[in-house]
Amino acid sequence: MSRRPFRIGRSRTGLGLFATRPIKKRSRIAEYKGPLLTTKQANKIEANGNRYLYEVNSRWTIDGSPRSNIARYANHSCNPNAETYNVKLRVFIRALRNIKPGEEIVYDYGIDYLKNVIGRSNCKCSRCRKRRNRRAVELRLKRKRRAARLARERRKTRKMKRLKSRG
Numbered sequence: 801m802s803r804r805p806f807r808i809g810r811s812r813t814g815l816g817l818f819a820t821r822p823i824k825k826r827s828r829i830a831e832y833k834g835p836l837l838t839t840k841q842a843n844k845i846e847a848n849g850n851r852y853l854y855e856v857n858s859r860w861t862i863d864g865s866p867r868s869n870i871a872r873y874a875n876h877s878c879n880p881n882a883e884t885y886n887v888k889l890r891v892f893i894r895a896l897r898n899i900k901p902g903e904e905i906v907y908d909y910g911i912d913y914l915k916n917v918i919g920r921s922n923c924k925c926s927r928c929r930k931r932r933n934r935r936a937v938e939l940r941l942k943r944k945r946r947a948a949r950l951a952r953e954r955r956k957t958r959k960m961k962r963l964k965s966r967g
């Protein structure tokens with residue numbers, strides 16, 4: 801029935817797009833569809849909390865919030881397997897590399913979105929999760945080493961006290 805190479809599914813951040821069959825590098829995946837707004841109109845609805853605005857150029861922005869715009873479910877990643885590109889005033893998502901069935905289709909929303917909307921420390925993409933996990937492991941190891949050192953020092957002090965008390 802569906803000719804789309806993906807489905808909407810549960811992801812770490814809510815819903816996401818997942819490949820249902822192999823997607824070849826550089827092939828078009830979906831169009832980011834919605835009404836075209838002027839920058840002025842876009843700024844207004846952005847202030848009202850619309851998070852699906854795609855700035856096509858300095859004059860035009862796509863309001864991707866309609867549910868029929870399936871591309872809006874593609875999440876952000878700092879290690880993306882897809883990217884967006886424009887053809888005049890239309891925006892498409894294409895594969896940056898070969899994508900395997902089951903993989904989530906993600907693209908980089910850009911540094912402004914990451915900083916201002918997601919927040920660098922809140923990014924749940926695979927790269928940021930790995931980085932944070934690695935940091936947590938390092939921190940645990942550091943604490944362990946410190947505790948071991950303190951224990952060693954305490955044992956040493958006790959030993960010296962015993963030696964002193966024996967006189």
Ligand SMILES: [Zn+2]
Nearest residue numbers: 878923925928
């Ligand atoms: Zn990230």
